[in-house]
Amino acid sequence: MRWPQIAAKSRDETNDALCAITLAMLRDARGRPDERLLRRALRDWAFVVPQLDQRRVPGEVQLALRWVAASSRPLTDLLDPAVMRAVLEALRLKQDGTARGCRDPAPQAQGPGQRCALRHRAV
Structure with missing residues (x-):
């Protein structure tokens, strides 16, 4: 069982967000693995709680995760507005480059032009 405290859809969305943030925080460094491999390594191996019968991590995934560890920016770089x-733009977009849908907790309390206003102002 993974992340038993939250629903499967929420786990999936959290995993996607962690992947987007991590990819946005990578430096341009030599030896960057393929984008698909990076996403798979992060999504299927880095951001899951290990089970007791943990599977063997494939060699290419191990190399990709080592590259991520070596190429990640320090968190203090988030103080740089750029x-x-x-990072905020990476969270706003899906993998295909289209904007993510917006889920407001109380859409009936907002006027029609105010939906997702905070998200759009942040970016």
């Missing part, structure tokens, strides 16, 4: 904007 870096923070890139």
Whole structure:
């Protein structure tokens, strides 16, 4: 069982967000693995709680995760507005480049033009 405290859809969305943030926080460094491999390594191996019968991590995934560890920016880089904007933009977009849908907790309390206003102002 993974992340038993939250629903499967929430786990999936959290995993996607962690992947987007991590990818946005990577430096341009030599030896960057393929984008699909990076996403798979992060999504299927880095951001899951290990089970007792943990599977063997494939060699290419191990290399990709080592590259991520070596190429990740320090969190203090988020103080740079350009870096923070890139992270927020990564959270705003899906993998295919289209904007994510917006889920407001109380849409009936807002006027029609105010939906997702905070998210759009942040980016």
